[in-house]
Amino acid sequence: MTSAPAPAPVETPLAPPLPRPRRPRPRTRAPVWLWLPVMVALVPTLVPFGFLIGRVATEGTAAARVVLSANTARLVWNTSLLIALVVATTAVIGVAAAWLTERTDLPGRRLWRVVVALPLVIPSYVIALALLSATGPRGLMDEWFGFTIPSLVGLPGAWVAITIATYPFVYLTTATALRRMDPAHEEAARGLGATQWRVFRSIVVPQLRPSLGAGLLLVALYTLSDFGAVSLVRFDSFTRVVYAQYAGRLDRTPAAVLAVLLVLIALVIVWAERATRGRAAYHWRPVSRPSRIARLDGGRRVAATAGLLLLALVSLGLPIGALVGWLGRGSGAGRPFPWGAVGGSVAGSLLAAGLVAVLALPTAVLVTRHASRATAWAERAAYTVFALPHITVGLAVVFFSARYLGGWYQSLTVLVLVYGSIFFAQALGSARSSLLQVSPSVEEASRSLGAGPIRTMLRVTAPMVRRGLVAGSLLVFLTTMKELPVTLLLRPTGFDTLAVNIWSAADTLLYSRAAAPALLLIAVSAIPMYLLATRER
Amino acid sequence: MTDAITCHSLSKSYSGVVALDDFSLSAPEGQVLGLVGPSGSGKTTALRLIAGFERPDRGSVDVAGVTVVDDHTFVPPERRRVGMVFQDFALFPHMTVGGNVAYGLPKGAEQKRRVAEVLEMVGLSGMEQRMPHELSGGEQQRVALARALAPSPAVVLLDEPFSNLDAPQRERVRREVRGILVEARATALFVTHDQEEALAVSDVMAVMRAGTVLQTATPHDLYRKPADRWVARFLGEGEFLAGIVAGGVVDTELGSFPVDTRLSGPVEVLIRPEHVRLTEDEGGSALVVEREFYGHDQLVTLHLDGGRRLLARAGPDVIFNPGDHARYEITEVVVFEAARLQPPASRYPTEPNDSADRIR
Numbered sequence: 001m002t003s004a005p006a007p008a009p010v011e012t013p014l015a016p017p018l019p020r021p022r023r024p025r026p027r028t029r030a031p032v033w034l035w036l037p038v039m040v041a042l043v044p045t046l047v048p049f050g051f052l053i054g055r056v057a058t059e060g061t062a063a064a065r066v067v068l069s070a071n072t073a074r075l076v077w078n079t080s081l082l083i084a085l086v087v088a089t090t091a092v093i094g095v096a097a098a099w100l101t102e103r104t105d106l107p108g109r110r111l112w113r114v115v116v117a118l119p120l121v122i123p124s125y126v127i128a129l130a131l132l133s134a135t136g137p138r139g140l141m142d143e144w145f146g147f148t149i150p151s152l153v154g155l156p157g158a159w160v161a162i163t164i165a166t167y168p169f170v171y172l173t174t175a176t177a178l179r180r181m182d183p184a185h186e187e188a189a190r191g192l193g194a195t196q197w198r199v200f201r202s203i204v205v206p207q208l209r210p211s212l213g214a215g216l217l218l219v220a221l222y223t224l225s226d227f228g229a230v231s232l233v234r235f236d237s238f239t240r241v242v243y244a245q246y247a248g249r250l251d252r253t254p255a256a257v258l259a260v261l262l263v264l265i266a267l268v269i270v271w272a273e274r275a276t277r278g279r280a281a282y283h284w285r286p287v288s289r290p291s292r293i294a295r296l297d298g299g300r301r302v303a304a305t306a307g308l309l310l311l312a313l314v315s316l317g318l319p320i321g322a323l324v325g326w327l328g329r330g331s332g333a334g335r336p337f338p339w340g341a342v343g344g345s346v347a348g349s350l351l352a353a354g355l356v357a358v359l360a361l362p363t364a365v366l367v368t369r370h371a372s373r374a375t376a377w378a379e380r381a382a383y384t385v386f387a388l389p390h391i392t393v394g395l396a397v398v399f400f401s402a403r404y405l406g407g408w409y410q411s412l413t414v415l416v417l418v419y420g421s422i423f424f425a426q427a428l429g430s431a432r433s434s435l436l437q438v439s440p441s442v443e444e445a446s447r448s449l450g451a452g453p454i455r456t457m458l459r460v461t462a463p464m465v466r467r468g469l470v471a472g473s474l475l476v477f478l479t480t481m482k483e484l485p486v487t488l489l490l491r492p493t494g495f496d497t498l499a500v501n502i503w504s505a506a507d508t509l510l511y512s513r514a515a516a517p518a519l520l521l522i523a524v525s526a527i528p529m530y531l532l533a534t535r536e537r
Numbered sequence: 538m539t540d541a542i543t544c545h546s547l548s549k550s551y552s553g554v555v556a557l558d559d560f561s562l563s564a565p566e567g568q569v570l571g572l573v574g575p576s577g578s579g580k581t582t583a584l585r586l587i588a589g590f591e592r593p594d595r596g597s598v599d600v601a602g603v604t605v606v607d608d609h610t611f612v613p614p615e616r617r618r619v620g621m622v623f624q625d626f627a628l629f630p631h632m633t634v635g636g637n638v639a640y641g642l643p644k645g646a647e648q649k650r651r652v653a654e655v656l657e658m659v660g661l662s663g664m665e666q667r668m669p670h671e672l673s674g675g676e677q678q679r680v681a682l683a684r685a686l687a688p689s690p691a692v693v694l695l696d697e698p699f700s701n702l703d704a705p706q707r708e709r710v711r712r713e714v715r716g717i718l719v720e721a722r723a724t725a726l727f728v729t730h731d732q733e734e735a736l737a738v739s740d741v742m743a744v745m746r747a748g749t750v751l752q753t754a755t756p757h758d759l760y761r762k763p764a765d766r767w768v769a770r771f772l773g774e775g776e777f778l779a780g781i782v783a784g785g786v787v788d789t790e791l792g793s794f795p796v797d798t799r800l801s802g803p804v805e806v807l808i809r810p811e812h813v814r815l816t817e818d819e820g821g822s823a824l825v826v827e828r829e830f831y832g833h834d835q836l837v838t839l840h841l842d843g844g845r846r847l848l849a850r851a852g853p854d855v856i857f858n859p860g861d862h863a864r865y866e867i868t869e870v871v872v873f874e875a876a877r878l879q880p881p882a883s884r885y886p887t888e889p890n891d892s893a894d895r896i897r
Binding site for chain 2: 028439441442444445446447448449450451452453459460463464
């Protein structure tokens with residue numbers, strides 16, 4: 001009997017590689033002045049919001065009465081129901097549209113990609129207004145085609161209007177994820193004998209979850225904080241009632257309490273999205289090959305095209321058609337063109353976009369080049385502010401400035417500062433991701449060639465992150481144009497914007513007066529949208 | 538001769554991990570000083586502290602006789618008169634070559650002249666209007682060097698300057714860069730993990746390990762008289778033996794050799810492959826067990842009678858195959874103190890490609 005020699009100890013190829021010692025991250029402490037811009041961005045909302053919470057906390061029993069009332073329970077139920085309906089509907093529409101335009105040989109895919117995303121330029125309250133004016137007895141549908149659709153008031157109206165306004169969020173995040181997905185996983189599954197349907201269910205959908213979750217989170221937060229659409233269709237969700245309590249009562253405690261409660265619901269939503277995230281880590285790797293394109297046979301091709309056509313008709317054709325139909329009729333005829341409102345909207349949005357760009361550049365430098373625990377908190381604060389319902393922010397600033405700011409109450413300065421604050425995260429996010437692609441050594445080179453930190457930021461950092469900065473500012477311009485509740489609450493007397501114009505006309509059911517400003521708003525919003533879309537490629 | 542840079546007892550750690558530990562170094566004016574060590578030994582940290590991108594925990598740095606950092610002083614990078622050439626070149630992508638080189642110069646008529654002058658020095662005359670992305674890697678490297686040299690800094694720091702270039706380019710660029718630095722009479726401090734590169738480019742060389750400088754000397758002295766076993770091993774291959782020095786001669790199991798050393802008594806002896814002369818001889822006492830052929834030479838592993846291993850470098854003309862017998866002759870040995878052990882490695886993070894860097 002021969003005894004086999006003991007095998008030499010070899011490294012098994014399956015053993016995980018030894019962890020490499022992490023190279024210490026060379027980060028220097030930020031100079032104090034670099035914190036100034038992020039303070040300017042966050043203080044205008046965080047301080048009043050803190051004040052609001054403090055006020056509610058000191059009310060004690062009065063606050064508790066509001067929270068525990070039957071009305072509040074009904075509000076929570078209404079709002080939750082609306083969110084659930086909108087989230088479910090947008091998930092189906094968004095994923096289906098993304099799959100059709102990214103993964104099938106549907107004719108005209110490129111055009112559909114634009115058309116499907118286009119409702120982003122139409123604010124929800126304009127959609128609601130168009131729906132209201134087109135439905136019901138003596139609505140446009142009745143007048144033009146002779147059939148009456150039940151008037152879209154209450155829950156159905158809010159559901160349809162907000163779904164149209166928000167499904168593009170789900171569409172865009174899902175389409176991006178589908179485009180970036182590594183086809184190797186799907187090919188491996190097919191190679192293991194899985195059917196196409198099983199591949200979709202077991203490989204594609206789980207990989208979509210993070211992006212789908214992010215898109216649906218946006219939808220849920222948007223639905224929660226939407227004010228214009230629910231007000232116009234007279235659906236008692238949180239925001240409408242907060243505003244009514246504020247506008248209609250001398251005692252402002254209920255409004256303040258409900259506004260804080262609204263934020264708590266937003267936190268619950270964010271938490272719920274986190275809790276349902278899977279544990280698997282998904283890494284995007286640059287994908288070299290395009291994914292498999294599914295063939296649609298004749299019948300399916302017709303069905304898919306019909307579905308997208310219907311979507312476009314309802315989400316674009318109906319609102320724009322209705323607005324055009326109302327142009328120059330009834331009490332809207334002969335009224336002067338709302339130049340003042342156009343000027344107000346554009347001026348306010350430009351100021352906000354410019355302010356945000358100026359603040360986002362140094363803040364992006366702060367959070368990427370001097371990353372620390374403190375800067376991580378600052379970033380988190382910026383995103384929290386972005387998620388705060390605007391009605392709450394507006395109320396908080398009203399209460400705070402009426403009490404402490406005297407002459408600054410309802411001034412353009414405060415309005416623009418608050419715009420900048422609530423939309424700051426959009427610009428910061430895009431500036432930050434551009435800056436992350438630039439090696440810090442380029443800035444260090446500038447320093448060692450004799451340029452101080454500010455000259456370096458202006459001459460080296462700014463030109464290199466220009467694209468991200470401009471994209472962020474365009475986004476802020478677009479969202480400021482559409483903003484309603486903060487503008488309503490904080491605008492200086494005599495400061496008119498398209499959004500305010502539309503709202504006041506529609507609130508009094510004067511659709512013909514709202515038509516011109518609404519079409520103008522869509523036209524002006526389409527400019528940054530077009531620039532953003534064309535810069536992308 | 539004055540020193541362009543003096544580092545005194547620099548220490549720096551990042552969240553508990555020691556990067557530099559009592560690091561001292563002087564760069565003599567007008568010379569090229571190579572700082573070499575395995576990755577993770579703290580070379581780049583030293584460079585960043587000198588440039589002013591980070592602050593040391595302790596210690597001081599003088600540039601051209603002026604203290605730029607110590608416990609009470611911190612001169613920001615833009616006022617240190619220290620030029621830097623980065624590993625990724627870090628050219629400003631939105632500026633022309635001329636704009637890049639002019640960046641550190643005061644505005645005016647003089648600026649244009651100086652830009653032309655340094656571009657000529659690096660062999661890129663007339664390239665002012667080109668954009669960085671239109672240039673080859675080697676050209677970008679020279680623009681980065683021109684940009685750093687333009688304001689006539691007291692010292693130029695180069696961080697792994699050749700690692701971003703392909704192997705065939707690297708040696709040529711290395712020679713060019715050394716030529717430019719010598720012509721500009723610049724003081725240069727360059728960092729590399731490649732000991733061959735350091736030996737080839739430096740006037741003076743400092744070997745680093747675990748955050749501290751082990752030895753500073755000319756490349757020739759360093760190679761021939763390493764301070765300890767670790768330095769010897771880092772700079773090249775060889776076999777270690779025990780020996781005893783007495784009266785200018787060291788006795789080892791492989792024979793006695795004359796040595797030039799102040800040491801006496803027990804020592805450690807290193808036999809480098811190039812000091813072993815091989816001759817074909819069927820009756821020779823050495824058995825060839827392995828051979829790597831490089832073109833310009835070959836590295837032969839021998840088994841000696843007593844079971845000892847020996848490495849020999851032989852010319853390319855006669856090929857030694859495993860199984861052949863050969864005669865060997867040791868022409869020279871390196872000795873150093875036996876007692877001097879390696880610093881305990883456990884105090885520091887381990888260096889991942891330590892062995893890969895060491896054995897080339």
